[in-house]
Amino acid sequence: MGAQQAEVGSRAMTAPAPARRRRRRREWFLPAFTGLVMAYLFVPVIVMALFGFNDYRGRFNLVWQGFTLEHYRNTFGIPELTESLTNSLIVAATSTVVATVLGTLVALALTRFSFRGRAPLNLLIFVPMATPEIILGVSLLALFVSVQVPRGMMTIIIAHIMFCVSYVVVTVKARTTGFDRNLEDAAQDLGATPWTSFWTVTFPLIFPGILAAAMLAFVLSIDDYVITTFLAGGTVTLPLWIYGISRFGVPAQVNVIGTLIFAIGVVYVVVSVLRSRRANAPPPVLTKG
Amino acid sequence: MGAGARERGGKRRTSWAPYLLTLPGTAWLFVFFAVPMATMFAVSLQEGSIETGYTLTWHWPTYAEVFDLYRLQLFRSLMYGLIVTLATLLISYPMAYWIARRGGRRKNLFLLLILLPFFTPFLIRTISWQFVLADQGILLGTLKDLGAVSESFKLLASPVAVVSGLTYNFLPFMALPLYVAIERLDPSLLDAAHDLYSSRATAFFKVTLPLSLPGVFAGSLLTFIPSVGDFINAEFLGSSTTTMIGNVIQREFLVNVDYPDGAALSFLLMAGILVMVFLYARSLGTEELTG
Amino acid sequence: MDERDREELKRLIARHPRRVSRRDLLRRMGIGAGALSMAAWLSACGIEGESGGGGGGENGSGFSTNKVVGELNFANWPGYIDKKGGGSPTLEQFTKETGIEVNYQTVISDNLSFYGTIREPLASGQEIEWDIIVVTDWLINQMANLGYLEELDHSLLPNFEANAGEIYKDPTYDPGNTHSVPWQSGITGIAYNVELTGRDITSVNDLFDPQFKGKVGMLKEMRDTMNLVLLGLGINPEDATIEDAEAAQQKLLEQQEAGIVRQYYGNEYLAPLANGDLAVTMAWSGDVLGKTIGNPNIKFTVADEGGILWVDNMAIPQGAAHPIDAHKMMDFVYQPEIAAQIEAWVNYICPVPAAQDILKKANDSYTRKVASSPLVFPTPEMEERLHHYKNLDPEEEEQWNALFDEVIQR
Numbered sequence: 010m011g012a013q014q015a016e017v018g019s020r021a022m023t024a025p026a027p028a029r030r031r032r033r034r035r036e037w038f039l040p041a042f043t044g045l046v047m048a049y050l051f052v053p054v055i056v057m058a059l060f061g062f063n064d065y066r067g068r069f070n071l072v073w074q075g076f077t078l079e080h081y082r083n084t085f086g087i088p089e090l091t092e093s094l095t096n097s098l099i100v101a102a103t104s105t106v107v108a109t110v111l112g113t114l115v116a117l118a119l120t121r122f123s124f125r126g127r128a129p130l131n132l133l134i135f136v137p138m139a140t141p142e143i144i145l146g147v148s149l150l151a152l153f154v155s156v157q158v159p160r161g162m163m164t165i166i167i168a169h170i171m172f173c174v175s176y177v178v179v180t181v182k183a184r185t186t187g188f189d190r191n192l193e194d195a196a197q198d199l200g201a202t203p204w205t206s207f208w209t210v211t212f213p214l215i216f217p218g219i220l221a222a223a224m225l226a227f228v229l230s231i232d233d234y235v236i237t238t239f240l241a242g243g244t245v246t247l248p249l250w251i252y253g254i255s256r257f258g259v260p261a262q263v264n265v266i267g268t269l270i271f272a273i274g275v276v277y278v279v280v281s282v283l284r285s286r287r288a289n290a291p292p293p294v295l296t297k298g
Numbered sequence: 299m300g301a302g303a304r305e306r307g308g309k310r311r312t313s314w315a316p317y318l319l320t321l322p323g324t325a326w327l328f329v330f331f332a333v334p335m336a337t338m339f340a341v342s343l344q345e346g347s348i349e350t351g352y353t354l355t356w357h358w359p360t361y362a363e364v365f366d367l368y369r370l371q372l373f374r375s376l377m378y379g380l381i382v383t384l385a386t387l388l389i390s391y392p393m394a395y396w397i398a399r400r401g402g403r404r405k406n407l408f409l410l411l412i413l414l415p416f417f418t419p420f421l422i423r424t425i426s427w428q429f430v431l432a433d434q435g436i437l438l439g440t441l442k443d444l445g446a447v448s449e450s451f452k453l454l455a456s457p458v459a460v461v462s463g464l465t466y467n468f469l470p471f472m473a474l475p476l477y478v479a480i481e482r483l484d485p486s487l488l489d490a491a492h493d494l495y496s497s498r499a500t501a502f503f504k505v506t507l508p509l510s511l512p513g514v515f516a517g518s519l520l521t522f523i524p525s526v527g528d529f530i531n532a533e534f535l536g537s538s539t540t541t542m543i544g545n546v547i548q549r550e551f552l553v554n555v556d557y558p559d560g561a562a563l564s565f566l567l568m569a570g571i572l573v574m575v576f577l578y579a580r581s582l583g584t585e586e587l588t589g
Numbered sequence: 590m591d592e593r594d595r596e597e598l599k600r601l602i603a604r605h606p607r608r609v610s611r612r613d614l615l616r617r618m619g620i621g622a623g624a625l626s627m628a629a630w631l632s633a634c635g636i637e638g639e640s641g642g643g644g645g646g647e648n649g650s651g652f653s654t655n656k657v658v659g660e661l662n663f664a665n666w667p668g669y670i671d672k673k674g675g676g677s678p679t680l681e682q683f684t685k686e687t688g689i690e691v692n693y694q695t696v697i698s699d700n701l702s703f704y705g706t707i708r709e710p711l712a713s714g715q716e717i718e719w720d721i722i723v724v725t726d727w728l729i730n731q732m733a734n735l736g737y738l739e740e741l742d743h744s745l746l747p748n749f750e751a752n753a754g755e756i757y758k759d760p761t762y763d764p765g766n767t768h769s770v771p772w773q774s775g776i777t778g779i780a781y782n783v784e785l786t787g788r789d790i791t792s793v794n795d796l797f798d799p800q801f802k803g804k805v806g807m808l809k810e811m812r813d814t815m816n817l818v819l820l821g822l823g824i825n826p827e828d829a830t831i832e833d834a835e836a837a838q839q840k841l842l843e844q845q846e847a848g849i850v851r852q853y854y855g856n857e858y859l860a861p862l863a864n865g866d867l868a869v870t871m872a873w874s875g876d877v878l879g880k881t882i883g884n885p886n887i888k889f890t891v892a893d894e895g896g897i898l899w900v901d902n903m904a905i906p907q908g909a910a911h912p913i914d915a916h917k918m919m920d921f922v923y924q925p926e927i928a929a930q931i932e933a934w935v936n937y938i939c940p941v942p943a944a945q946d947i948l949k950k951a952n953d954s955y956t957r958k959v960a961s962s963p964l965v966f967p968t969p970e971m972e973e974r975l976h977h978y979k980n981l982d983p984e985e986e987e988q989w990n991a992l993f994d995e996v997i998q999r
Contacts, residue, residue: 039396043408046393050415050469053426056436057418060429068668069863071429086675089695111323122316130320137331139519141527141571143544144564147551148334151341151561159715160706171330174323232419234530239551242706243664243718245696251421255534256698256857257667259425267422274417278410285406348712349735371998433804434865452803454866455851537852538845541998549998552705554990 054271061264068258080261084269087262093250094266100162100246101230104169109223111170112177113215119178120185138175145172146239153240160242168236173226180225184218224277231270342561352557360562368546368563375543376570378457379526382464386472386521387514389465394476394513395506399488405481412473420467424534427463428454431535455537463531471520479513480506515582519575526571543567652739652912653716659689661914664703664719666901667695667856668876669773671934679931683921689914699810699855700728707906711737716908720915726762726900727812727978729769738768739905745916746770748923756972757940760900761980769902770919773875773937776964776975777813777897780862780872784886790869793821793892797844798869806861806870807841809853811993812978813897814841817871819979820894826979831988838992845996853997862887874964875937889964891974898975900940936965 060070064077085091115134119127137145149168153160192214196206234248241249251263342360346352365372397408415423430437431453441447453459483506491505492498529544536542543563550560670677670693680691697703703724707717712735724732732738743750749770757771781790785804796805808814816826818837829837844850851867859876861867863884877889905915922928928941929948933956939945948960963971981989 036400039392039400043393043396046389047411049466050412052430053423053466054415054418056430057422057426069860071860071864083675088675089693111326114319115323118316118319122319124313124316126317130324133324133327133332137327139523141523141544141567143527143529143547144335144338144568145331147547147560147564148338149330150551151338151557152330152334154557154709155337155341157713157715159710161718167330171326174327178323228417234421235528238548242710243662243694243696245694248419248421251419251425253696253698254667255421255425256855256859258860263422267418271414271418274414277417278407278414281410282407348709351712432861432864432866450803452851452866455803538850538997539999546998553701555705555708 057264058268058271061261061268063261065261070259070261070264080265084262084265087260089245090247090250090254090260090262090266093245093247096162096244097231097247100165100169101227103166104173104230105223105226107166108170108173108177108226109219112174112222112226113181113219115174116178116181116185117215120182134175134178137172138179142172142233142235146236149236150239160240160244162244164240164242165237165244165246168240169230169233172233172236173229176225176229177222180222181215181218184215184221338561338564341557342565344558346558348555348557357558360558361566364559364562365566368543371541371543371546372563372566372570374540375526375567376574378461378464378542379522380574381461382468382525383472383518383522385461385465386469387476387518390469390473390476390517391514394473395480398477398481399485409474409477413470416470421530423467424463424530427459427466428534431459454535455540457536457540459535460532460540460542463535464525464528467528467531468521468525471524472517475516475520476510476513479510479516483509511582515579518578522574523571527567652742653908653910655913657687657689657913657917658911659914660911661689661691661721661918662719662911663691663693663721663918664696665693665721665723665772666697669695669723669901669935669937671931679922679927682927683918687914687917687921689917691918697723700725701810704728704732708737711735711907714908716910717906719906720909720911721903721918722906723772723901723903725812726760726902727981729902729904730762730980732904733763733768737907739907739909739912740767741770741905741919742916745913746920746923748920752923752925752928752941752943754940754942757900761977762900763902769904770923771900771940772903772922773931773935774898774900774940775937776874776891777808777817777899778872778874778889778891779869780858780877780887780889781869782862782865782867782884782886783888785865785868789888790890791893793817793894795892796821796869796871797840797849799847799849801868802847802849803851804866804868805844805850806858806867806872807844807850807853808858808871809855809997811990813871813899814853815989815993816897816976816978817892820892820897820976823894826897826976829979831985834989834992838996841993841996845999873937875935891964891971895974895976898938898972898977901937932965933959936962938965938967942966 060073061080062076062078063070063073064075064079065072066074115130118124119130145168149164149171150160152158153164158164193206193210196210197203201209232248234252237246237249238252245253247266251259254260254263340354341352343354343356343358344352345355345357345360393412397405401408418426429435432438433452433454434442438447438451438453442449442451453462487509488501488506491501495501495504526542527544529542529548532540532542532545543566547560547563547567550556550563554560671679677693680693684690696706703722707719707722710717711732729738743766749766753770757774759765763769779790779793779796781795783789786795786801795801796807798805815834815837816829818840819826819829819833822833822836822840824833824836841850851861854861854870856876858867858870858872862870862872862877872889874889877887903915903919905912909915922931923941925941925943925947928939929944932939932944933948933951936959945960945966948956951957951960959965967975
């Protein structure tokens with residue numbers, strides 16, 4: 010997904026093809042269809058958000074019984090839920106940072122150098138993405154079992170870094186591929202050391218790609234249930250806690266936390282759209298690709 | 299070594315730089331992806347139990363045994379994966395097409411809107427579907443009150459529910475590559491096609507669709523593979539008769555603690571996926587595996 | 590080693606506590622006098638799983654420590670302790686009185702899945718993070734036989750000796766309460782939504798009534814479902830043979846093929862029962878009796894053919910880091926006032942009979958109702974209708990599991 014996301018940012022300003030009149034006339038089906046699909050996509054989210062305001066009694070938040078803000082006031086009133094959220098945030102933050110660094114280095118090497126071993130490297134990066142999550146999880150479990158590593162926070166982080174690295178490489182690569190190396194050469198001709206030219210020219214240019222990759226890694230990590238379940242030992246992350254409690258009656262605080270995470274997504278969308286609007290203005294000199 | 303200096307500008311970079319840059323990431327993937335896969339392969343050929351310990355006896359019959367026991371679940375998973383891929387394709391293509399070609403300056407907004415629901419955690423979304431599809435829930439309850447379906451009609455605990463859940467959850471994996479592929483097409487080429495062929499349908503099938511095939515292929519992989527291996531949707535939305543291979547593997551590892559059986563099943567699943575992907579790639583005539 | 594020796598080995602290891610097993614096993618296999626040195630060699634190679642859990646042995650109890658550390662990691666099932674606000678009064682009181690901080694986690698949603706998370710570290714002699722786990726009687730039996738549980742020091746459990754109900758002392762699954770003391774006990778019976786069934790449910794066979802097609806729930810725990818179905822077939826589960834188990838499987842398969850059963854559940858049958866997806870379901874007494882469902886149409890019954898009585902027990906995993914703290918907690922909940930406080934919220938069967946009188950004096954009518962319910966404090970008549978799980982040896986267990994797996998994973 011990440012590659013495309015980065016792609017989108019850079020292609021935003023492509024002018025639409027001049028639409029011809031005779032085509033315009035009949036165009037109601039596609040927009041209507043798109044609208045329907047989007048409505049479908051939002052159904053479970055709306056339900057989730059709505060029942061975060063439900064003033065329910067007892068264990069089951071299943072029937073609408075009235076509006077309340079109680080669960081928002083008391084979002085962190087369930088210590089175990091809060092702890093699992095904290096665990097998830099620690100795991101996601103750590104694995105995002107490590108995976109982003111590791112993945113960015115690989116992406117830089119892949120786009121800026123030609124070297125022996127590229128093909129197997131590309132394969133090593135691609136195959137984890139094409140492996141079902143359950144297999145990633147159980148194979149790591151098999152490894153940790155055979156070398157007798159106890160499962161816990163550390164093993165979760167190791168796994169999350171592993172499956173995030175590939176996505177980071179792909180996302181950052183999409184950004185660096187279109188990058189014009191003349192700029193860096195120019196900087197060096199002007200007397201900059203390779204180190205300086207990297208930090209003053211290259212890095213700012215690929216930074217949006219790195220940011221998108223980090224975002225993606227964070228989302229992948231915080232949402233992962235399948236791989237984590239095999240490697241958690243006694244550590245409970247947010248998805249694991251929700252899974253456990255879903256057998257028993259999901260408290261509205263879960264809806265609230267889900268809604269808050271969704272809200273972060275909304276902010277991200279708004280910011281991205283505003284930024285791409287601004288990008289529609291004449292681009293800064295250096296922007297290319 | 300020494301091949302690094304071929305590219306422009308490479309002359310200033312010593313040839314070990316790319317290896318240094320890739321080393322940490324590669325090492326990580328090697329140790330925590332390649333090695334585990336090899337370990338799991340060894341485990342699949344072991345015998346024993348958790349109490350007696352496992353010993354590597356190159357016991358190949360495990361594969362035949364687990365295939366025999368669970369082929370139904372294996373084929374069911376591949377079948378569900380196929381249906382899900384097809385369904386996401388049919389739903390996403392028109393939408394991706396419209397956004398890419400007619401989205402204008404709101405393209406970005408539309409695209410992010412597709413992504414937005416997926417900021418909600420996967421499990422919460424699935425539990426939310428469980429709620430929506432309940433027998434007396436907001437969907438069926440309403441339809442039943444209207445008399446549109448019979449009182450005993452149910453969606454949950456059926457293959458339909460599992461496949462819809464999977465379709466929902468993996469939709470963006472199809473929609474995004476499709477969008478990128480269609481958006482990349484040269485508008486003037488499509489205009490030429492419209493001029494060349496009399497009907498829009500012909501123009502679409504002769505030009506647009508073939509040119510967007512790489513996107514179709516990438517999207518299909520990204521949808522098919524995770525949905526075949528999924529077990530959450532089957533667990534929350536299905537019943538005992540919709541058990542997927544993921545559920546079986548999960549149970550073998552986490553409940554029965556039978557590592558050899560679970561490992562052998564995992565490799566059978568991989569094999570099944572590879573065969574399907576290979577056949578698919580051949581039929582599309584594209585070699586572009588990495589999308 | 591030929592195949593039969595392997596089998597013998599597996600069986601022996603499965604049956605005997607680890608400490609004894611190696612020597613015993615070698616003796617039995619006729620290796621004789623050299624056996625001891627062989628055992629020493631095995632343990633030198635790290636094959637011996639358990640090394641007394643840290644500094645064990647010296648203090649005589651075999652515990653990793655014989656002092657209160659001030660920390661306790663407690664793994665339990667969801668909804669199995671009293672709650673108020675965000676915390677539990679019982680746990681808060683415990684910390685206040687003993688100074689022991691409790692890390693209480695509801696990580697157990699079914700016996701086997703939880704066992705799966707700790708089994709492999711236990712088998713290889715690694716310490717697991719829990720000091721107290723709560724699992725059902727048959728699993729206590731299995732784990733104790735494998736040497737996965739610490740022996741309890743009953744001198745640290747005076748309240749248990751004084752206040753536990755007689756039927757909870759010296760149970761068949763754990764003679765002398767050597768490894769466990771009950772947390773709660775409960776009954777596997779039938780819950781139904783009278784609005785959807787239109788009648789009262791009285792028989793196990795109502796679970797097989799085509800009238801409720803697609804609205805019947807069964808349990809995913811093999812023992813619950815198989816034993817209850819056996820009762821429905823008129824067989825006392827405790828005497829069941831493998832043929833009887835096959836008959837029960839047949840009945841379950843027919844129920845499935847006719848589309849009568851909707852799904853096999855763990856605790857998660859509660860939500861579909863509450864929202865009307867299920868009309869009749871196998872259920873555990875305390876879940877449904879609780880005020881938590883909030884639907885007056887939902888009732889729990891012990892069928893005419895009988896119900897299954899089981900006991901969930903607290904136990905200390907081998908090598909636990911805080912065994913004395915764990916004993917403190919085990920004893921703490923056997924004070925009648927504390928037991929009553931937990932019971933008023935949990936509504937399973939209380940192992941402390943004296944809690945009944947305390948609950949009867951409660952101010953609110955709901956608690957008084959709990960106090961007089963035969964499902965919380967079983968009357969002699971109720972006790973007569975209750976059966977125990979069949980005790981399965983490892984071989985039978987494997988057979989029964991295979992039969993049941995065929996039903997729930999189609």
